[in-house]
Amino acid sequence: MRSWRTLLARTTATLAAAITVASMGALAAPGAAHADASVVGGTRATLGEFPWMVRLSMGCGGALYSSTLVLTAAHCVSSTGTNTSITATLGVVDLNSTSKITRKSNYVYRAPGYTGSGKDWAFIRLASPVTGVATLPIAKTTAYDTGTFTIAGWGAATEGGAQQRYLLKATVPFVSDTTCNSSSMYNGEIIASNEICAGYTAGGTDTCQGDSGGPMFRRDSANAWVQVGIVSWGDGCARPNKPGVYTQVSYFAATIAAAATTLGG
Numbered sequence: 171m172r173s174w175r176t177l178l179a180r181t182t183a184t185l186a187a188a189i190t191v192a193s194m195g196a197l198a199a200p201g202a203a204h205a206d207a208s209v210v211g212g213t214r215a216t217l218g219e220f221p222w223m224v225r226l227s228m229g230c231g232g233a234l235y236s237s238t239l240v241l242t243a244a245h246c247v248s249s250t251g252t253n254t255s256i257t258a259t260l261g262v263v264d265l266n267s268t269s270k271i272t273r274k275s276n277y278v279y280r281a282p283g284y285t286g287s288g289k290d291w292a293f294i295r296l297a298s299p300v301t302g303v304a305t306l307p308i309a310k311t312t313a314y315d316t317g318t319f320t321i322a323g324w325g326a327a328t329e330g331g332a333q334q335r336y337l338l339k340a341t342v343p344f345v346s347d348t349t350c351n352s353s354s355m356y357n358g359e360i361i362a363s364n365e366i367c368a369g370y371t372a373g374g375t376d377t378c379q380g381d382s383g384g385p386m387f388r389r390d391s392a393n394a395w396v397q398v399g400i401v402s403w404g405d406g407c408a409r410p411n412k413p414g415v416y417t418q419v420s421y422f423a424a425t426i427a428a429a430a431t432t433l434g435g
């Protein structure tokens with residue numbers, strides 16, 4: 171069951187990516203409807219609120235991990251190797267802003283062993299460093315894998331809806347593996363060790379197609395932002411009893427850090 175539904179979600183994501191590129195110029199003008207909707211059930215982020223948020227040209231999100239590395243989802247990229255085809259856009263909430271920073275990729279590193287289920291993380295290396303933009307540290311232990319999380323992205327604001335011009339944000343509560351894997355939710359489809367669920371039982375707020383690869387984050391004990399998840403999959407968007415499913419970053423933290431070192435930072 172997991173495989174077909176996951177594949178369906180990912181096919182939609184690929185379509186959304188194509189549509190994004192095609193329609194980005196035709197999105198709503200400032201002040202038009204949708205101003206408060208997205209991520210699903212979100213509101214607009216302000217400039218500088220989440221400086222490390224990255225939009226990727228294949229229609230995914232990402233987080234700036236270092237001056238040259240963007241952490242995203244494995245299902246957003248093809249395979250490990252030289253790749254100069256991806257454009258990363260950051261430093262703005264409005265993707266049409268003339269002050270946006272853009273960088274081309276020069277390499278993609280997809281999680282070793284990724285086959286479409288679990289291990290949903292990847293790095294995109296930028297051809298030149300981004301300076302003066304804060305990075306988002308990853309959670310190195312499970313200490314922050316609970317509580318209330320922030321999600322953000324330029325993905326669809328409704329299930330099946332258009333990609334967004336303005337960065338949207340929302341908060342969602344942690345859902346335990348036991349609850350998320352219960353028969354009323356994902357009925358055993360969650361890989362408890364390396365996926366983390368978040369959302370409301372009643373639905374209404376969630377990441378959606380095009381948010382994939384973007385971070386889910388919260389404040390740590392020093393009040394600094396820390397990344398706990400990577401947008402991975404879900405059954406539709408914001409449906410009741412269908413929380414968003416995120417890569418559990420803490421589980422991969424050591425592997426991610428080692429890969430970053432190998433990639434040159």
Ligand code: ARG
Nearest residue numbers: 183377379380381382404414
């Ligand atoms: N796989 C989707 C993407 O590629 C993200 C899905 C997230 N879905 C959810 N209901 N939280 O953009």
